[in-house]
Amino acid sequence: MTTPASPPGEAVADVGERALIERIRRRLPPAPPSLLVGIGDDAAVASPDRGALTVLTTDALVEGVHFDRRYSSAGDVGYKALAVNVSDVAAMGAAPRLALLSLILPPDFPVADVDELIDGFVELGRATGVALAGGNITRSPGPLVVDVTVTGAVKPRRVLTRGGGRPGDRLFVSGSIGGAAAGLAWLRDRSRGQEPSAAMLDCIGRHRRPEPRARLGTLLGRTRAASACMDLSDGLADAVRQVAVASGTGARIESARLPIHPGARAWFSEQGQDPIAMSLAGGDDYELLFAVAARARRRLKVVDSQARGVPFTHIGELTSAPEIVLDHGGSVEPLPRGFVHF
Amino acid sequence: MTTPASPPGEAVADVGERALIERIRRRLPPAPPSLLVGIGDDAAVASPDRGALTVLTTDALVEGVHFDRRYSSAGDVGYKALAVNVSDVAAMGAAPRLALLSLILPPDFPVADVDELIDGFVELGRATGVALAGGNITRSPGPLVVDVTVTGAVKPRRVLTRGGGRPGDRLFVSGSIGGAAAGLAWLRDRSRGQEPSAAMLDCIGRHRRPEPRARLGTLLGRTRAASACMDLSDGLADAVRQVAVASGTGARIESARLPIHPGARAWFSEQGQDPIAMSLAGGDDYELLFAVAARARRRLKVVDSQARGVPFTHIGELTSAPEIVLDHGGSVEPLPRGFVHF
Numbered sequence: 119m120t121t122p123a124s125p126p127g128e129a130v131a132d133v134g135e136r137a138l139i140e141r142i143r144r145r146l147p148p149a150p151p152s153l154l155v156g157i158g159d160d161a162a163v164a165s166p167d168r169g170a171l172t173v174l175t176t177d178a179l180v181e182g183v184h185f186d187r188r189y190s191s192a193g194d195v196g197y198k199a200l201a202v203n204v205s206d207v208a209a210m211g212a213a214p215r216l217a218l219l220s221l222i223l224p225p226d227f228p229v230a231d232v233d234e235l236i237d238g239f240v241e242l243g244r245a246t247g248v249a250l251a252g253g254n255i256t257r258s259p260g261p262l263v264v265d266v267t268v269t270g271a272v273k274p275r276r277v278l279t280r281g282g283g284r285p286g287d288r289l290f291v292s293g294s295i296g297g298a299a300a301g302l303a304w305l306r307d308r309s310r311g312q313e314p315s316a317a318m319l320d321c322i323g324r325h326r327r328p329e330p331r332a333r334l335g336t337l338l339g340r341t342r343a344a345s346a347c348m349d350l351s352d353g354l355a356d357a358v359r360q361v362a363v364a365s366g367t368g369a370r371i372e373s374a375r376l377p378i379h380p381g382a383r384a385w386f387s388e389q390g391q392d393p394i395a396m397s398l399a400g401g402d403d404y405e406l407l408f409a410v411a412a413r414a415r416r417r418l419k420v421v422d423s424q425a426r427g428v429p430f431t432h433i434g435e436l437t438s439a440p441e442i443v444l445d446h447g448g449s450v451e452p453l454p455r456g457f458v459h460f
Numbered sequence: 461m462t463t464p465a466s467p468p469g470e471a472v473a474d475v476g477e478r479a480l481i482e483r484i485r486r487r488l489p490p491a492p493p494s495l496l497v498g499i500g501d502d503a504a505v506a507s508p509d510r511g512a513l514t515v516l517t518t519d520a521l522v523e524g525v526h527f528d529r530r531y532s533s534a535g536d537v538g539y540k541a542l543a544v545n546v547s548d549v550a551a552m553g554a555a556p557r558l559a560l561l562s563l564i565l566p567p568d569f570p571v572a573d574v575d576e577l578i579d580g581f582v583e584l585g586r587a588t589g590v591a592l593a594g595g596n597i598t599r600s601p602g603p604l605v606v607d608v609t610v611t612g613a614v615k616p617r618r619v620l621t622r623g624g625g626r627p628g629d630r631l632f633v634s635g636s637i638g639g640a641a642a643g644l645a646w647l648r649d650r651s652r653g654q655e656p657s658a659a660m661l662d663c664i665g666r667h668r669r670p671e672p673r674a675r676l677g678t679l680l681g682r683t684r685a686a687s688a689c690m691d692l693s694d695g696l697a698d699a700v701r702q703v704a705v706a707s708g709t710g711a712r713i714e715s716a717r718l719p720i721h722p723g724a725r726a727w728f729s730e731q732g733q734d735p736i737a738m739s740l741a742g743g744d745d746y747e748l749l750f751a752v753a754a755r756a757r758r759r760l761k762v763v764d765s766q767a768r769g770v771p772f773t774h775i776g777e778l779t780s781a782p783e784i785v786l787d788h789g790g791s792v793e794p795l796p797r798g799f800v801h802f
Contacts, residue, residue, distance in 0.1 A: 154513065159621050159706075160551035160691055161517035162613070166508045174593055175503035176560040176609055180600045218518040220562075220607050230517065251516055258522045262603015265562050265611040267518055268614035272505070307751050349502055364501075 130232060131225035138232060145236045151230035153216065162217055162251035164269075167407045171277065173270035175206040177351075180249050181261035182285035192231035195264055195328040196238030202351060203268035204246050205330035205404040209349040211278035212270030212337020214246055214332055217251035224261035233266070238327075246332040261312040276339040278347035283365030283409035287345050290418075292331050292430045294391065295354050296382030296383035299400025304385060317381030324379070328404040334421070334428050335406055344408040353377050355398040355453050357407040357433075362442050365409070369442045371398075371434035371453060395454055398444075408438055466618040473567035477597050482575060487578045492591050495558065506558055506578035506611075513619065515612035517548040518613060520702070523603035534573035536609055536668040537606055538580030545610035545692035546588050547746040550689040552611030553620035553681020556588055556674055560596035564605035577606070580669075591680060618681040620689035625707035625751035627780035629687050632760075634673050634772045635749045637696050638724030638735065641742025643667035646727060659723030666721070670746040674762070676770050685759035686750040697740040697795050699749040700776075704784050713740075713776035713783045713795060715722040732777075737796055740786075751778055 130138060137155065149156045179185055179199045190198070198204060200217060204262065207214045221232070226341035243250060248268060282389060301321030314322060331349075338344040346365055348357045353378075362369040378397045388395040406432075410418050422430070434445070444453045480501065491498045497505035508514060512520060521527055521541045527609060532540070548571060549556045561581065563574070590610060643663035646656060669802060673691075680686040688707055691701045696718075704711040720739045728735040750772075752760050764772070777789070784795045 155621060157546070158625075160548040160689075161515045161554070162577070163552060163554075163619050164514050164516065166512075166514050172506050172508050172611075173515065174501045174506065174558065174560055174609075174611065176562050176594065176607075177596050178562050178564055178598055178607065180564060180598055182601045185601060206502040210497075210505060212505075217517065218516055218609055220518050220520050222520055222522060222605055222607075244766075252518065254519050254524055256520055257525060258605070260522075260601065261598065263564055263602075263605055263607075265518075265520065265564075265605075265607045267516075267560055269514075269516070270503070271780045277497065279497060281501075298618050302748075303477065333772075345730075354802070427686075 124357060128229045129226045130223050130229055133229055134225040136256055136376065139412035142236050143386060146240060146250055147234065147244060149276065151249055153249055153251055157252050161273060164251060167271035170271040170273055171208050171310045172271055172331045173207050173212040174267065175203050176265065176267040177202045177206065178263055178265035180263050190326050192234040193238030195326045196235035197242045199264040200239050200242045201330045201404060202250060203266045204332050205349040205351065207268050207270035208330055208332045208335025209406055210270065210272060211276050211345050211347060213336045214248045214268055214270045214271045216251040217243065217248050218267040219250055219284050220265040221253065221254065221255045222258045222265065224262060224411055225257050227262060246330065257444065272339055276409065277341065278339050278344050280346055280348045280361050281364035283346035283361055283367055283436045284411060285367050285436055287409035287411045287436045288432050289369065289371070289407065289434045290430045291377060291407050291433050291435065292334055292365055292428055293403065294377045294379040295350070295403050296400050297321040297379035298328060298381065298402035299325040300382035300385040315381065317384060321379060325402060328402065330404050331406045331428060334425050336425055337421045338408055341417045341420050343410060343414050345411050345414070345422045347406055348407040350403045351397050351401060351402070353401045354407065355455060358453060359442055361407060361409065362436060365436060368437040368440045369434060370437050371444050373444055373446045375431060375432040375433045386428025463589055470571045472745050473572055476570055480597055484578050487575065488582060488588060488592055489798065495591055495593055498593055499594050504715045506593060510615035513550050515549050515614055516609065517545050517607040518607065519548065520605055521609035521718050522605050530669050535574040535580030535659045538577035540671045541586045541606040541608045543589065543670050543672045546590060546609045546674050547691040547693065549610050549678025550672055550674045551616060551619050551620065552612065553677055553689060554591045554614035555678045556590045556610055556612045558593040558611045559585065559590050560609040561677070562607040563595065563597045563609065565597065566604060566746055569604060570737055588672065600625055601745045603698070605611045614681055618684065620681050620686050621689045622688055624705050625688035625703055625705035625778045626753060627708055627709050627778055628752045629751035629777065629778045631694040631700065631711065631713070631721060631749065631751055631776045633696060633749050633775050634676055636719045637747065638722040638739025638742050638746050638763045639663040639666040639721035640670060640744035640775050641738060642721065642724035642727040649768040650678050653654065657723065659726060663721060663723040664729070667744060672746050673748045673770060676767050679763045679766055680750055682763050683759045685752060685756050685763045687753050689750040692749060693743060695741050695743045695777045696749065698796060699712070700795060701784055703749060704752060704778060707778060707787040710782045711776060712779050713782060713786050715786055716786045717773060717775045719773040721800050740796055746794035
């Protein structure tokens with residue numbers, strides 16, 4: 119880093135908005151050539167990708183609602199605030215491009231934590247090809263809020279909506295489910311003083327720094343392998359329901375196929391909770407749920423070969439019967455409801 | 461409005477995120493054809509203007525910092541949250557296009573106020589050609605935060621930055637200055653019980669619902685009349701300083717030329733304050749400051765003829781001397797500092 123460390127205890131109110139912006143700017147990597155005007159003018163100006171549509175999303179993390187500073191560092195919060203937005207862009211089949219960062223800071227927020235937050239943000243930005251184009255800083259009498267907007271680019275006819283599925287399409291989910299929820303549960307419970315297992319350490323990492331499936335989403339769009347796609351911000355059960363409703367279908371999920379994170383399976387079992395139900399309902403798994411028509415299965419092989427090790431699992435299918443069900447090896451029940459934010 | 465009024469006292473926590481989103485969607489006008497995927501998917505998808513660059517800006521209003529619910533209705537807050545962003549887009553010479561709205565709501569926030577807030581937002585959106593493309597709603601233990609992102613479109617070589625001015629360029633400001641600051645001061649003081657004058661009513665309106673100079677900004681870019689441009693969110697003195705510094709020039713402002721709002725002049729005089737100093741420093745005037753080179757003065761006449769009654773005033777010039785000064789009819793002093801947010 120080229121910026122000096124701030125004096126211990128220095129708070130944002132001691133530094134002022136413009137000095138903070140300058141400080142943030144010095145922590146950023148060089149801007150891509152497409153960003154013609156970056157931080158420091160009234161607005162950012164960028165060249166859109168030639169022939170592409172623009173994708174836009176915004177999502178905020180609020181202290182005390184979406185994160186707890188006892189469990190997440192400022193760097194984790196910066197990383198995750200970008201991750202949740204990149205995940206939304208990926209779920210449209212688009213490549214993420216630019217971000218705007220709106221920081222709403224209590225006056226006593228440490229300047230050193232702003233530095234860390236930016237470093238977490240930039241770390242994921244580098245990994246996913248997202249440049250910070252601008253933003254805003256304001257003080258607040260309330261909690262820390264990190265509100266991010268991300269843009270993406272996608273060619274026409276490569277857009278993945280929630281509503282493109284048809285009966286018979288297979289449903290897939292990337293990675294694993296339940297890990298983030300188990301990791302957060304473990305953190306809340308750690309007063310017991312035990313050390314986390316390796317699997318639990320991975321769950322904790324998934325809560326703190328979820329890895330958005332940017333490359334997979336872009337591939338699913340570009341190859342037209344998926345007929346519908348959505349990210350799992352509110353849990354798999356919720357995502358299945360949303361995709362089915364938007365597509366005008368039902369859905370059947372086979373519980374034996376669910377890729378439950380091993381750490382989540384162990385943790386929920388130890389707590390006397392059903393790992394399947396908890397992993398279906400747990401939010402914050404920024405995986406992708408997507409539907410694949412029979413005719414697109416060869417395209418999915420192309421995606422698999424280029425996804426750089428991100429696995430995906432066939433978990434069920436969209437159905438012409440309107441029910442949305444969970445199949446336990448022949449015994450069928452309604453799919454439970456997912457995570458509710460509000 | 462097609463939505464029923466909410467029961468008296470109904471709060472957002474009683475309704476839930478998805479019902480709120482559906483409620484908001486029903487209050488919106490039809491989406492423009494360029495918005496291919498709007499509210500309800502992981503992200504919005506839009507066709508960019510052919511051959512145009514994309515402009516992006518974000519700005520948040522925080523209760524207790526940027527507005528006081530005793531002085532501004534929820535509709536005013538929705539209107540202003542869009543206005544401050546449209547102003548930034550206009551200051552780049554761009555036409556505003558799409559908005560994302562991130563609402564961070566205390567759980568007891570009334571549903572009826574969400575409706576009003578959206579109606580205020582939509583009112584300005586209609587007037588300035590901005591469509592609500594998406595957003596996010598989250599609860600918060602803190603104050604109401606309305607965070608907005610606006611995109612705009614501008615042709616290459618029509619972008620107006622702060623840094624394009626040259627010594628000798630004349631400086632102009634649109635509309636009038638000081639009105640919003642005087643309006644807010646009057647509202648804070650109204651315990652005295654007097655009725656506002658007509659001029660003060662206009663000042664109060666400018667605090668509550670500033671009119672961003674969207675058409676003027678677009679015209680200044682399209683005609684290439686301006687060499688530099690910036691909006692006055694932090695006051696005229698600050699804007700002059702920023703444009704001069706970014707352009708590598710000094711500036712001389714003539715106090716006698718300043719278009720001080722009549723209500724502000726009267727109010728600050730009554731208070732024993734200097735109307736010039738107060739109007740230069742007062743924030744929240746979403747006017748445009750712009751520089752015009754000698755060779756571009758005919759283009760400025762074209763702008764004037766098409767600006768639909770938005771006046772602008774020659775207030776000084778950029779100078780090769782590096783000082784930034786206020787000239788009181790020959791006696792020169794440093795230009796005072798502007799409004800500081802943080």
